Amino acid sequence: MSDPTPHLTSEEVSGYVSRVVRGEARDRIEEHLDRCAECRDELLEVTSLMRVASRGRRVRWAGGIGAAAAAAAAVLVFGPGIGSVDSGREPQLRNGAGLDEGVRKFETVAPSDGDAVSALGGSVFLWRQVAPDAFYSLTVTDERGDLVWRGSTADTMLQLPRDLEAEAGTRYYWFVEALLTDGTTATTDANRLWAEP
Numbered sequence: 039m040s041d042p043t044p045h046l047t048s049e050e051v052s053g054y055v056s057r058v059v060r061g062e063a064r065d066r067i068e069e070h071l072d073r074c075a076e077c078r079d080e081l082l083e084v085t086s087l088m089r090v091a092s093r094g095r096r097v098r099w100a101g102g103i104g105a106a107a108a109a110a111a112a113v114l115v116f117g118p119g120i121g122s123v124d125s126g127r128e129p130q131l132r133n134g135a136g137l138d139e140g141v142r143k144f145e146t147v148a149p150s151d152g153d154a155v156s157a158l159g160g161s162v163f164l165w166r167q168v169a170p171d172a173f174y175s176l177t178v179t180d181e182r183g184d185l186v187w188r189g190s191t192a193d194t195m196l197q198l199p200r201d202l203e204a205e206a207g208t209r210y211y212w213f214v215e216a217l218l219t220d221g222t223t224a225t226t227d228a229n230r231l232w233a234e235p
Contacts, residue, residue, distance in 0.1 A: 158204030
């Protein structure tokens with residue numbers, strides 16, 4: 039039997055999956071999920087897609103990080119029935135926008151594009167706030183596009199774990215994605231980072 043209350047919003051689903059939502063709000067979402075099969079299906083689909091994205095799939099830098107970041111971030115705002123998209127049609131977001139539309143950009147602060155670091159572990163990454171109460175995800179990959187580290191925060195700064203080792207002379211990339219309170223997303227450009235030999 040379906041729940042007579044409105045379905046969960048994309049913001050509620052993404053906040054629940056990323057564990058940003060806590061306390062009474064989380065309890066309310068879980069009660070709704072107990073009663074609403076459609077929202078449970080959506081939650082399972084989003085969780086599955088996020089799991090695939092976090093396995094360190096390679097990102098093709100030649101096509102530009104914007105498109106890759108937009109595709110990954112769009113996972114958070116798909117509506118119910120995401121798994122039933124016809125191969126002949128472009129997937130649609132809840133607000134009706136296609137995946138090819140631009141994603142809002144914001145700026146990184148440090149390290150600057152092309153900077154060299156003596157140690158990747160312990161490095162501090164800074165970026166500009168894109169909007170109040172945004173939730174950020176920092177991703178670091180190696181030059182092949184393999185995931186090195188990913189972390190999330192509500193702040194505009196993250197420090198990598200001190201025990202994270204860098205391969206000397208290797209180029210790394212880092213970028214930040216943001217989830218805004220209205221359910222939209224934003225991303226920075228990818229920045230190069232060199233591990234000193």
